[in-house]
Amino acid sequence: MAPQSHFKLNTGAVIPAVGLGTWKSEKGEVRKAVAYALKDGYRHIDAALIYGNENEVGQGIKDSGVPRSEIFVTSKLWNTHQHNVADGLQKSLDALGLDYLDLYLIHWPVRLVANETSDLLPTNPDGSRSVDRSWDQGETWRQMEEVYKSGKVRAIGVANWSIPYLEELRKTWKVVPAVNQVELHPLLPQHELREYCDKLGILLEAYSPLGSTGAPIMSDPTIQDIAAKNGVSAATVLISYHVNKGVVVLPKSVTEKRISSNKEIVSLSPEDLAVLDALAANGNAKRLNTPLWGFDLGFADWYGPVK
Numbered sequence: 001m002a003p004q005s006h007f008k009l010n011t012g013a014v015i016p017a018v019g020l021g022t023w024k025s026e027k028g029e030v031r032k033a034v035a036y037a038l039k040d041g042y043r044h045i046d047a048a049l050i051y052g053n054e055n056e057v058g059q060g061i062k063d064s065g066v067p068r069s070e071i072f073v074t075s076k077l078w079n080t081h082q083h084n085v086a087d088g089l090q091k092s093l094d095a096l097g098l099d100y101l102d103l104y105l106i107h108w109p110v111r112l113v114a115n116e117t118s119d120l121l122p123t124n125p126d127g128s129r130s131v132d133r134s135w136d137q138g139e140t141w142r143q144m145e146e147v148y149k150s151g152k153v154r155a156i157g158v159a160n161w162s163i164p165y166l167e168e169l170r171k172t173w174k175v176v177p178a179v180n181q182v183e184l185h186p187l188l189p190q191h192e193l194r195e196y197c198d199k200l201g202i203l204l205e206a207y208s209p210l211g212s213t214g215a216p217i218m219s220d221p222t223i224q225d226i227a228a229k230n231g232v233s234a235a236t237v238l239i240s241y242h243v244n245k246g247v248v249v250l251p252k253s254v255t256e257k258r259i260s261s262n263k264e265i266v267s268l269s270p271e272d273l274a275v276l277d278a279l280a281a282n283g284n285a286k287r288l289n290t291p292l293w294g295f296d297l298g299f300a301d302w303y304g305p306v307k
Helices: 030-039 054-064 085-096 137-150 163-170 191-200 221-230 234-244 256-262 270-277
Strands: 006-008 014-016 044-046 072-077 103-106 156-159 179-183 203-207
Touching: 030 044, 030 054, 030 256, 054 085, 072 085, 085 137, 103 137, 103 179, 137 156, 137 163, 163 191, 179 191, 191 203, 221 234, 221 270, 234 256, 234 270
Parallel strands: 044 072, 072 103, 103 156, 156 179, 179 203
Antiparallel strands: 006 014
């Protein structure tokens, strides 16, 4: 059986299983990458205000000639806008040149307080991030529910949320998050989080599915062996792994050849999936994205593998 091309959100909407990630896509490159991806068959673009390139993402969407109604567009509420979700949303809509989003996520369960050092990544005098630890994420979610009701976003969700943080939010939410976008790959499979979200009808999305610069994932001998057995690249194995497990995957590239190859999904055997699922066992997990917020966001492995 061929892997699914789309998944269903708890809103009833469908979301393409593979989307083009735009994190760390440089200005001057992302416009062409988005336009090429859409012309090449992608129908899902993942953006965020903090990436600093939403203007170009929007231009790429227009350049593609693909009707807006055919494209699933995601953006994310940045930390310094958590006290005013409507304003943060409007900044992204204006930059993208759109009048609605298909999905809007709280980028991190962390409120930053803008000050004279920065509107986006403010710091305290000691150099630490200007984090408001007293802020109630339930209030941010209440405002997310309001913009959802307004029709400016078709679905709402979260990103980088752990089970303890979701459990806290669950006490007051009226709308269950449609999505939780997190770092996911065979060296960070987050099995417990996956099971928890599945039970609540929250779809997982995987960012950094190929790891990042200097990460050992692509060159892992086990992944290389599975790739050789299936006659595909290690990247295809890593991207296909998620779709085979019912997870949306967001590979990022600005290179046309890689953009094209990243959307090729293959079926992996139950045996291959079991091997990939077990790679992080026995203290081998490796989390690649741990911003210096000053706390672990409820992830037990934030500061290193759990033995």
